[in-house]
Amino acid sequence: MPSPAARVATRTSVFTESVIREMTRLAMLHGAMNLAQGYPDFPAPAFIKEAAVFAITSDINQYAITWGSPRLRQAIAAKTRRFYGLDFDPEREITVTCGATEAMMATMLALVEEGDEVIVFEPFYENYVPDAAMSGAKLVFVELRAPDFAVDPEALRAAFSPRTRAIIVNTPNNPSGKVFTRAELARIAALCTEFDCLCITDEI
Ligand SMILES: Cc1ncc(COP(=O)(O)O)c(C=O)c1O
Known part of the structure; x- marks a missing residue:
């Protein structure tokens, strides 16, 4: 019996090692080519490094606004307008997170009630399982098959019910x-x- 301090909460007991990390670990162990994880094999562009150095030497070192710096949110709004023709208010409708992992978890925790159903297309990105475990969502799967992974309209409709809170795309x-x-x-x-x-889109 593990000591109380070592025991994890029931909702996190379903967590497993990330498949991506596991494959990376095994590839390193066996000297295999790692197709599981993408790494940039080139240095960051000079202008990004210069901007980071400029921020450090300018003492830009205070707490950031929790939902992202205004300039970054304005730039995201401008990009969204230019690429998608969609107008979002950077003050009320755009939040910056530390990556898509945090964005998905925060979205699920904020919007899904314990026991709500959330539809996911299968095969799916592995993090949606812990997202569901933490938010109490029940995942409902819609299978997509190779080679084209086309959506079967009947199977999609059958997955929706009055208990559906969201679909992840x-x-x-x-x-x-x-x-x-x-x-x-x-x-x-x-x-x-x-x-x-709701439709929660992960367009990383
Ligand atoms: C579909 C999808 N969502 C989220 C993530 C995680 O993104 P981040 O590293 O920005 O947290 C990944 C990473 O590969 C991904 O493929």
Whole structure:
């Protein structure tokens, strides 16, 4: 029996080692080529390094605003407008997080109630399991099959119910590489409207 201090909370007991990290560890152990994890094999561009050095020498060292520096949020709003034609208010509708992992976890914790159903397309990025465990969500899977991983409209509709709180759409998808078509996204949007649920997109 582990000591109380060593025991983990029930909700985290389902956590396993990350498959990506495990594959990286095994590839290093056996000298294998690592196809599990992407690393940049080039240095950061000089202008990024210079900006970091400038921030350090300018004593920009105070707590950041919790939801992201105003200049960064304004730049994100401008990019979203330029690329997607969507207008978001950088003061109220954009939050900066430490990566997509934190964004997904924070979104699930903030919006999903214990026992709510959240639809996920399978195969899926592994972190959605711990996201569900922490937020109390029950994951409902919709399987996509190789080679094209097309969405079966019947299977998608069958996954929705009055208990559905959200659907996670990861496009381009990890691990399949599938990019959801405009028609598929429109179908998902229509079902979200019909069942009054959220679409959480992970577009890393
Ligand atoms: C679909 C998806 N979501 C989230 C992440 C994690 O992103 P981050 O490193 O920004 O936390 C990854 C990383 O590969 C990913 O593929």
